[in-house]
Amino acid sequence: MRCDACPREAVIDQPYRGAHLCGSHFGDSVWERVRREMHRQLPRFRGGTVAIALSGGKDSSVALATAQRYFARRPNVRLVALTVDEGIAGYRPGTIRAAAELTARLGIEHTIVRASEALGVSTDEGARLLPGTVPCSFCGVWRRQLLNRAARDAGADVLVLGFNLDDLAQTILMNLARADLGRLARMAPHRYRAPGLVPRIAPLAQIPEREVFLYARQSGLPFDHGECPHAPAAARNVFREVVWRLEEEIPGTRHALLRTQAALVRSLGATEGGGPAACVDCGEPATGERCRACDYLRLARNPLMGAARS
Template sequence: MTIKCKKCNSEAIIFQKYSGMHLCKKHFVEDVERKIKLTIRKSYSIRKNDVIAVALSGGKDSSAALYIMHKILGERPDIELVAISVDEGIHGYRPQSLEAAKKLTEQLGVRHIIKSFKEEHGTTMDEIALQEREKGACSYCGVLRKNILNRVALDIGATKLVTGHNLDDEAQTILLNHFRGDMERMVRLAPPAAVEGLVLRAKPLRNIPEKEVALYALVNDLPVDFSECPYVGEAMRKEIREMLNDFEAKHPGTRHSLLRGFDKLVGALAKELPPAKIEKCRICGETCTEDVCQACKLLGRA
């Protein structure tokens, strides 16, 4: 039996448990793009002559983010989109995802900058992983990648740096910070204010569930690498992800509720926890909240 779209008579390709709607391809794409446009208008207003950098890994989330930003803004002559990819040096994983990223930027006609851990930090993730078996590689990767993305975005005069964080990512991080009691980090999750030396971060996919981002990439035939990083896996985040997936299956809309609650709460939290003092790293000169940035600490420069 064919299930029909709630908005037309076409065959449905998805059932959104949280909304109760079956949607066909056309109306599913419209639904995703409507939510993304609303998020951009509400939290990340686009201004004339903006240079918008997009962190592009070649995976489903960042590829969908670049595609939708190009679809919304690609015809505007006053807006420049630039994709930035980071080659962390992960054998058997990063080369194919970078190839997918290259294909997408070529299809869209978007300028593409690729930087590597080796040339920027003098090491690779494979080398770090061999040395840091106990501490784990993920903590290094996130800090060093963000460092490169922000530096390149500053170099090209970017006014915003778009990342592909989806609803699942945001809900997991909110819960993770609650469990750790890390309210300072919680405040930093909110749509940010401008800080000198840091390019404004934008998360246009923050209201879109991960599975819908993947489906959006598939129905738009985007060149995407669906493989998983071999170093993935912060133990506590993995447990939270499994727990949230279980709650979502039993109580549809759980992730949306977590994000809505956070968005209402974060303003009050910010008043109680004023932003940390912004300084310049005495070693590399990057903007940070201490006299030495986290990247320099991890790389043993301090």
């Protein structure tokens, strides 16, 4: 198969737009979509600090490298990479090594936050203390809070996340299936700065997961391929499978899910604008009286509370 734009051999097909591209035109097409999303999600950004959540996997590594390229000619923009070490044996150490290698190579400031120090509990410990709970439920909540705190401490104006098109389509479908319109409305990209929350953007929103992988490989970025040992228990796996099947049968479904979310957020505008309150335990933003991170921390410290509630 030839590239649609030149006589070279195609390295990838894009069924959602009926295209085939060679390595060079593929690289251009990824960059162009990221550049456009950056521009769309971060309008009127005059300068300041941009934090990038860097796990050391392919997605956040591409997010960091493309953010550096996007802001390359803006000396008034400071980039800082933030990595959360949730404390997951056999998985996190490798990704942290890759993150450190990438930031050293790109010359970007790098901060690592350890859950065991910041919260007093790691994800592995949480999994032992809460055997009936899927680890991703508290791990994701804790990570989000630690990232927000670290971004705020770094004086960040915005936090870049490496979510790709597949990740976002899965999250949208999960929130729809759970009738969780609140969370659907709070998904990145954020247009408003809610009290205590650093707005998050997702510049890889238009890039399918396999294209992010190919782009990372093609660009020679160091990243870790490891899979978290807790991942097989995640509810997301079912939605990953469903989105994958839908996309195969009906190319363009992932993009349509993104448009569905955007249309719903527009009609739910009041929900997104409503700022969160402060958690009674830690003072971080919370949608209820106590934030979900503290809910899980209390359960981990006293698992009997969970048994009594269920």
